[in-house]
Amino acid sequence: MPRFAANLSMLYNELPFLDRFEAAARDGFTAVEYLFPYAFEARELRARLEAHGLQQVLFNAPPGDWDAGERGTASLPRREAEFRAGFARALDYAQALDCPRVHVMAGLRPAGVDDQTLRATYLANLAWAAELAANAGRDVLIEPINTRDIPGYLLSRQDEAHAVLAAIGAPNLKVQLDLYHCQIVEGDLETKLRHYLPTGRVGHLQIAGVPLRHEPDLGEVNYAHLFDVIDEVSATCGWQGWIGCEYRPRRGAVARGTSDGLGWFRDAR
Numbered sequence: 001m002p003r004f005a006a007n008l009s010m011l012y013n014e015l016p017f018l019d020r021f022e023a024a025a026r027d028g029f030t031a032v033e034y035l036f037p038y039a040f041e042a043r044e045l046r047a048r049l050e051a052h053g054l055q056q057v058l059f060n061a062p063p064g065d066w067d068a069g070e071r072g073t074a075s076l077p078r079r080e081a082e083f084r085a086g087f088a089r090a091l092d093y094a095q096a097l098d099c100p101r102v103h104v105m106a107g108l109r110p111a112g113v114d115d116q117t118l119r120a121t122y123l124a125n126l127a128w129a130a131e132l133a134a135n136a137g138r139d140v141l142i143e144p145i146n147t148r149d150i151p152g153y154l155l156s157r158q159d160e161a162h163a164v165l166a167a168i169g170a171p172n173l174k175v176q177l178d179l180y181h182c183q184i185v186e187g188d189l190e191t192k193l194r195h196y197l198p199t200g201r202v203g204h205l206q207i208a209g210v211p212l213r214h215e216p217d218l219g220e221v222n223y224a225h226l227f228d229v230i231d232e233v234s235a236t237c238g239w240q241g242w243i244g245c246e247y248r249p250r251r252g253a254v255a256r257g258t259s260d261g262l263g264w265f266r267d268a269r
Helices: 017-026 042-051 080-097 115-135 158-168 179-185 189-199 223-237 263-268
Strands: 003-007 031-033 055-060 101-103 139-142 173-178 202-207 242-245
Touching: 003 055, 017 031, 017 042, 031 242, 042 055, 042 080, 055 080, 055 242, 080 101, 080 115, 101 202, 115 139, 115 158, 139 158, 139 202, 158 173, 158 189, 173 179, 173 189, 179 189, 179 202, 189 202, 189 223, 223 263
Parallel strands: 003 031, 003 242, 031 055, 055 101, 101 139, 139 173, 173 202, 202 242
Antiparallel strands: none
C-alpha cells in the first residue's frame, strides 16, 4: 500500500491549524505535509508531531510575498539574496522538524524578463540550494504546476523538471510529481509513473481529483488503479516515497468534512 501524508494546508480546514495534527492522526495518517511552517515556532510544530506520532515529510521554502500573489523567487533575477535567506530558514525548520525534503517554488514569469535569464537564475539558485541541503542531509524538490491554477508559473511539465535535474546533477535535487497537475498539463499518468519512479529522481508524489481538486475518488482519474501501479513499480525499483493528499474536501470546512470524505483512504489501506 502506498504511504499517504495529510496536507494540513488543505485538509481539516474546519479546525485551527495546530489542531489538524491530532485530527489527521485520528483518521489514520502517520505523516503530514503543508505549505509553510513559518507562522509557528518550530518547537511548537515538533511538539504536535511527537504528541500524535506523525512524521513531517514535506513543506515549502518561503515563496516571496504569497498574499500579494508571488509563487516563489527561485527564478527571479535580483532576488537571489532573498531566496537564499529564505531557503536557509527553511533548512533550519527542516532540521528542527526532522523533515527530509523541502520544496522550492520556481516563481511566475515577470514581464520583460526572457526565459533564458529566468532559467539561468533558477539553475544557479537550485544548485546553491542543493549543495546547502546536501550538507544538512536534506533533499530539494521542484514541482511542475499547471498554469490553469497558477498562470505564468515557470515550470509546468515533467520533462522540463527532469531536464533541470540533469543540468544541475545534484543527487539530492528531485521532482515532486503531483498527479493532479500532471493530468491537467500532460495526462498519461500511468506511463509517467512507470517511466520516472525507477529513475530515483522522484522524491514525492501528490494527488487530488481532476478537475475540481476534491477527493481523489472524484473526477476523471482512476487513482485506485494508479495506487496499484505505484505499488507494483515500487516493488521492483525500491521507491519508498510518500503520497501527499493535497486536495480540497468536497464538503469544505464543515465539521468532519475531511473525515467524511476519506472513504478512498480507508479503501486504500
